[in-house]
Amino acid sequence: MDYFKIEIDITPFEEWLRDVLMAQLAETGFESFTETTTGMEAFIPVAAFHEADVFDLLKLFEENFSFRVSKEVIKSQNWNEVWEKNYFKPLVIAGECLVRAPFHKEYPRCKYEIVIEPNMAFGTGNHETTSLMLEAILKEELTGKKVLDMGCGTGILGIMASMKGALQITAIDIDEWSVKGTHENAALNNIKNLIVKKGDASLLGDEKYDIIFANIHKNVLMEDLPVYAGCLNNNGKLFISGFYTEDIPDLTAKAESVGLKDAGFTTKNNWVAGFFVKS
Helix, strand or coil, rough: CCEEHHHHHCCCCHHHHHHHHHHHHHCCCCEEEECCCEEHHHHHHHHHHHHHHHHHHHCCCCCCEEEEEEEEEEEEEHHHHHHHHHHHEEEEEEEEEECCCCCCCCCCCCCCCCCCCEHHHHHCCHHHHHHHHHHHHHCCCCCCEEEEEECCCCCHHHHHHHHCCCCEEEECCCCCHHHHHHHHHHCCCCCCEEEEEEEHHHCCCCCEEEEEECCCCHHHHHHHHHHHHHHHHEEEEEEEEEEEEEHHHHHHHHHHHCEEEEEEEEECEEEEEEEEECC
């Protein structure tokens, strides 16, 4: 599958505006983003791209800002090369977990080491939401737990859970790249207890989980929170991310309405990871 890389430069640059644009573009089909010093790079399948969506959004802010927009086709077979040259660098999470690609030659040694083959799936640890979730998993006791990873991306959260002793992990994503990438990354890390499925929350039936990870957009979280609550064992824990600090009240209210108790939040650059317990 070919992708468009849309580069947007903002003048004068404001971090809050970049965050707003990223959130809005995600609602129109953009699947991943890379922050730059003057704006962002956004990635979307060629077949899903509608140029008017981008320019209609930017028009809302043209009174106070100007934008430079460029477009480039990223061939699927060249994606690894693009990431190797430009984006994916070895990353250490909380001093304990190294995330690297197979092509990295120099990197520090850590207690845990996750190897991720970069593709169009989201989740190399470089985005705040992924690193927040990894930091939370590193603090959690997962030995013998059944885990569900919704919106698994590269499978990085499920892989970390397995390394932390989880009994079984089910990873689900709507994107074919994510399903393929999670299979590949599980094999790269010698993970044997991770099952990957293509789909959304409609796949969830009567099976119960001790831990659920969901690093997805706010609107999806709001819609699926009742399903997650129904899939959690009593005293089970839900970890969510993919939203901003201003979204906390809405998500907390929705979670509490379906029997989930607020267990706190962590933040990084206005991105949030929230934690809830089934009472």
